[in-house]
Amino acid sequence: MAELLVVGSVALDSIRTPFGEAADVLGGSATYFAYAASFFTQVRLVAVVGADFPGSHLDLLARRRVDLAGLQVSSGETFRWAGEYGYDLNEAKTVDTRLGVFADFRPALPSHFRTTPFLFLANIDPELQLDVLRKVERPKLIALDTMNFWIQGKREALQRVLAEVDAVVINDTEARMLAQEPNLIKAARAILGYGPKTVVVKRGEYGALMATDGRFFFAPAFPLESVFDPTGAGDTFAGGFMGCLARAGTMDEASFRRAIVYGSVMASFTVEDFSLSRLLRLEASEIEERYRGFREMMHFEH
Amino acid sequence: MAELLVVGSVALDSIRTPFGEAADVLGGSATYFAYAASFFTQVRLVAVVGADFPGSHLDLLARRRVDLAGLQVSSGETFRWAGEYGYDLNEAKTVDTRLGVFADFRPALPSHFRTTPFLFLANIDPELQLDVLRKVERPKLIALDTMNFWIQGKREALQRVLAEVDAVVINDTEARMLAQEPNLIKAARAILGYGPKTVVVKRGEYGALMATDGRFFFAPAFPLESVFDPTGAGDTFAGGFMGCLARAGTMDEASFRRAIVYGSVMASFTVEDFSLSRLLRLEASEIEERYRGFREMMHFEH
Numbered sequence: 001m002a003e004l005l006v007v008g009s010v011a012l013d014s015i016r017t018p019f020g021e022a023a024d025v026l027g028g029s030a031t032y033f034a035y036a037a038s039f040f041t042q043v044r045l046v047a048v049v050g051a052d053f054p055g056s057h058l059d060l061l062a063r064r065r066v067d068l069a070g071l072q073v074s075s076g077e078t079f080r081w082a083g084e085y086g087y088d089l090n091e092a093k094t095v096d097t098r099l100g101v102f103a104d105f106r107p108a109l110p111s112h113f114r115t116t117p118f119l120f121l122a123n124i125d126p127e128l129q130l131d132v133l134r135k136v137e138r139p140k141l142i143a144l145d146t147m148n149f150w151i152q153g154k155r156e157a158l159q160r161v162l163a164e165v166d167a168v169v170i171n172d173t174e175a176r177m178l179a180q181e182p183n184l185i186k187a188a189r190a191i192l193g194y195g196p197k198t199v200v201v202k203r204g205e206y207g208a209l210m211a212t213d214g215r216f217f218f219a220p221a222f223p224l225e226s227v228f229d230p231t232g233a234g235d236t237f238a239g240g241f242m243g244c245l246a247r248a249g250t251m252d253e254a255s256f257r258r259a260i261v262y263g264s265v266m267a268s269f270t271v272e273d274f275s276l277s278r279l280l281r282l283e284a285s286e287i288e289e290r291y292r293g294f295r296e297m298m299h300f301e302h
Numbered sequence: 303m304a305e306l307l308v309v310g311s312v313a314l315d316s317i318r319t320p321f322g323e324a325a326d327v328l329g330g331s332a333t334y335f336a337y338a339a340s341f342f343t344q345v346r347l348v349a350v351v352g353a354d355f356p357g358s359h360l361d362l363l364a365r366r367r368v369d370l371a372g373l374q375v376s377s378g379e380t381f382r383w384a385g386e387y388g389y390d391l392n393e394a395k396t397v398d399t400r401l402g403v404f405a406d407f408r409p410a411l412p413s414h415f416r417t418t419p420f421l422f423l424a425n426i427d428p429e430l431q432l433d434v435l436r437k438v439e440r441p442k443l444i445a446l447d448t449m450n451f452w453i454q455g456k457r458e459a460l461q462r463v464l465a466e467v468d469a470v471v472i473n474d475t476e477a478r479m480l481a482q483e484p485n486l487i488k489a490a491r492a493i494l495g496y497g498p499k500t501v502v503v504k505r506g507e508y509g510a511l512m513a514t515d516g517r518f519f520f521a522p523a524f525p526l527e528s529v530f531d532p533t534g535a536g537d538t539f540a541g542g543f544m545g546c547l548a549r550a551g552t553m554d555e556a557s558f559r560r561a562i563v564y565g566s567v568m569a570s571f572t573v574e575d576f577s578l579s580r581l582l583r584l585e586a587s588e589i590e591e592r593y594r595g596f597r598e599m600m601h602f603e604h
Binding site for chain 2: 087182183184185186189203205206207209215216217218219220223224225226227254257258260261295296297298299300301302
């Protein structure tokens with residue numbers, strides 16, 4: 001079992017879906033990632049919150065043994081995101097974004113974080129992602145996520161960080177945008193050309209695909225009769241994926257495939273309730289049960 | 303190896319995609335189905351064409367040993383469909399439909415067709431599908447396809463035929479429409495409640511899923527760098543699916559899963575060119591190669 005470092009956002013989300021709404025609930029890419037990954041390995045978190053951030057939220061992460069030594073508490077307001085979903089839960093509409101203390105976020109790494117073997121650069125400014133890379137000893141595995149905002153506004157910096165990472169975990173729309181290529185298979189290959197050896201494309205209700213040199217692996221999404229709130233599904237996926245790899249400590253194709261399935265398992269729980277609610281009541285046995293479910297759903301004989 | 307009967311349309315299609323166009327090319331649900339299935343088993347076809355239908359098209363089917371004794375040639379024009387696709391190849395826009403002799407189509411079954419063990423009722427008026435069922439000895443396996451037009455306009459007849467078939471092969475939009483349920487997993491379960499023991503949902507570039515009592519199987523679409531024309535992909539899928547089952551003659555879960563994968567293999571060839579062009583130059587070895595590709599793309603170890 002190897003340690004896993006995540007740098008990203010901790011936020012307060014306000015969400016409206018056709019099935020209900022929630023105000024100022026715990027969110028953020030690093031939060032979902034860390035909580036999901038904590039089921040697999042020791043997680044270290046670097047992020048910033050404002051003075052208004054409820055201590056009870058930190059307790060939730062601390063109880064999962066997430067090392068919060070890299071969490072800055074700044075005077076000012078915590079990053080807030082408000083979004084809504086229609087019946088097509090694949091796409092969130094951002095209603096409001098208030099960056100607060102996140103606007104001046106500059107990742108600070110406690111010294112014991114600098115030698116973490118697994119690193120996930122969640123969706124933040126690629127300049128900050130580069131900054132983190134300059135502060136750490138080269139990890140065994142580095143993965144990153146990004147979004148349309150950085151692809152459009154900071155492509156040059158993003159290309160530089162892409163050249164230094166091992167894996168990209170990105171959603172399908174952003175993969176197409178990054179590669180400027182509508183065909184997803186071509187887009188994945190194009191992104192491999194930017195540097196990373198592995199591209200993982202998250203496709204929401206259609207699952208995930210992984211492209212490595214000349215090979216593809218496809219996992220469906222777990223069939224759920226009720227998807228309540230997809231917020232955080234992608235970050236939870238990444239947490240399960242990286243957590244599984246860090247736990248195994250191995251980096252062969254078989255390990256990556258198992259990690260894709262564990263990522264899919266973790267994401268399937270997140271969408272069953274608002275915020276981290278479903279993860280908070282998740283048992284390790286449920287993870288294993290759903291993992292076996294994936295085997296059953298994907299298996300066929302010659 | 304058991305015989306397989308298909309009742310559906312034989313048409314002349316005019317298609318425009320962002321990558322090219324083709325006028326009055328061979329098309330129709332029964333055509334794609336029969337040609338694909340002919341790689342697996344002996345196919346019998348029931349359809350109607352007009353006096354204008356090129357004999358060379360019939361030769362293509364005859365060369366695949368498709369039994370054309372049930373193909374009526376009526377005075378009048380062959381069914382013509384004109385459609386176009388944007389860059390999102392998942393959805394065809396119908397530009398023009400001229401039913402011609404298809405408007406008065408009444409399936410006539412040669413006597414040796416009446417005892418065919420495998421039957422596929424392609425997308426035609428559910429009244430005609432019921433009419434076929436009254437004319438045959440109960441096959442070992444009956445499957446049907448349908449479309450929005452019949453779901454909206456002939457729901458009552460459609461429900462009656464659904465109660466008599468073993469399997470439904472339908473696309474995702476139509477599954478949701480048929481069940482009046484946006485969640486696809488719930489929709490599949492609802493359709494199982496209408497009578498069939500198996501529901502196969504075609505999801506275009508996202509592959510296919512099969513729902514049986516309490517179990518799901520998911521297959522991705524084959525990763526293609528260039529999708530040229532999706533017309534006929536669904537019918538080709540159904541042809542590979544039913545052809546594989548008829549060849550095996552077995553109807554257990556494992557056989558159905560293999561059939562889903564062979565259906566996906568066949569569909570992946572169809573979309574690589576206009577009309578049946580890619581199928582016409584298809585070798586059996588290519589089918590097996592792509593089937594092995596599916597195993598490789600879906601396999602993971604515990």
